[in-house]
Amino acid sequence: MTVSAHPLPGRGAAGVPGAGPGRVRLAVCVATVAACVPYLTIKIAWLSGSTVGWNDVDAAKDSALYVGNAITMAMDAAAVLVALAFTFRWGLRIPAWAVLAPIWIAAGLLAPIVVAVPLGSALQTLTSSESLTGTDNGLQGWVYAVVYSGFTVQGLGLLAAFVLYARTRWPGVFTSRTRDLPEGATHALQRLLAFGAAGLAAVVALADLFWALGGTAGLTAEEIQDRTVLRHAVDGVSGLLTAAGAGALLLIVLRAGRPRGFVPPLAAAWVGSGATFAGSLYALLVMLGRPAHLASGFTVAEAMTALAGVLAGLVMGLTGAVLLVERDGQMARPIASSTP
Template sequence: MRVLGWLAAAGTLPYLTLKLTWLSGGTAGMTDPALLAEPAIVVGNAVTFAMDLVVIVLALALTHRWGDRLPVWLVLLPMWVGTGFLVPMAISIMPAITVETLTGGARSVAFEPWLQPLVYGGFAWQGVFLCVAFGAHAARRWSGLVTAVEPPAPGLVPFLRVVTAGGCVMAGASALLHLVVGLTAGSAVALGVEAVNAALAIAGAAGVAALVRTRPVSRWAAVAAAWTGSAAMFAWGLYTVTVGMTTTALGGGSDAAAGGAQLTGLLGGFALAVAGMLALVGAGESRSA
């Protein structure tokens, strides 16, 4: 178990080294060094540097006994957001960047060609080992809660149905818009990335719906789908909306479909996470009543 934590932590080294270089005045990997002086970029680099430090702490907490003593929210919240960022990087973004690098496809005007494969390769590495470590931690710590098939407490049912329905509608809209973006991008690589985004949104909605119905074929599979799908929608929706509000070159621009996909994903991911949590915790309260 402990080796998983250290392996996940090792995946942060390329990103941390790069961010520390930039924050110290270096310009490695940049084709437009002046961009690093923009206030929004400086703040963004500091925040993302701190976020990767959190990954190290989280990876060690998941694989050492002292992590079992941490409050539940202190483990679940950063892990949920981290899952949302890292899983898409591992299964779609990193493969897409690899294909584009090997074929000489579209490249960022802000970065040297080697930078994105290095950074996203580190993210993919983190995602694999962090998620495996979290799965083992969750199985040891919360297996009883996950496997218990009980209806939620009666008082929660009306609210739970409304939140679930809203989350599923937003997830469906996000999935549809992602497919629209992919189909109109004119690139098979972009279509592949957007198809994965759509699949994650549908998986999140299906997982939560299964948990709410309390009759999933596999309780663990339903939880994994709900967790990963809602996290991906929320994390990337929040990131994209935040970056879109900046005026830097990295903020870029997006069409209505792309913006709508991320905004509905942000709202749907949050709603599905709330519904999934209530379905699990509410069932526990019903069982203990």
């Protein structure tokens, strides 16, 4: 009688032969980093006192915007570091939480842009002669084109880099099936949290889809006037991602669905929960720090929807994290087996 053990995915990954950057990984990394350069350049210019790209010079000098620019520049610089970590061998030695948390936030912020901006821009161009960004809010049009095209490439690049990285560090995830996941000691808690998050997520998704389909209740007069096809597309995609994330998490926790791979529902839950949390948190911070001369404010409905999104996304993310940690712990337990 001998004892064999399944290694915990991620440990010893740095020693996997061929784990270094190949041509595909390097190409993805270069494209992703290059897509960050225009945004970082604009932010550095603004933090240095430049008003390039601004029509409203007073708005460019607002102190709240200065803080916001510093934070968003740091976030984009972090995206560069994440792309490098996904490409080179030293990234395999970073603790899992230090890798997964940033890419969860990045996926949540960039996924709606990757889907909604090309779709909304195309629909806006075909159906309306109005500006893609609605009424003038102080920025010149080319700024939006540069920033959001860069975000689109960043999103696609980080997603591709993460998949390549995950296949090296956690290969077992790609061969698992949802129905085969073991139910550990926290399974009852996972069910409770998943259903609770789904309730909050339903509220957020319905609100986003209501606004996407033309509803105006809960919006300010300025926002109603400034609604564009692109804005409708962003709301619609955000609502669908929230619903997909909550639904996929329930399928995983309940071990439901077809006996296929674990990756599709995990990816949907991952991106959906990240989009719900990060998008809602960003919206909430914008509401609280919005300069008075750029917009009149926000409504209670918008604030409550954003708060519900933050809570729903956070609970969904924590539930998924507990599930994965418990799965890895059980997979790593020694298993007795008979040998001749």
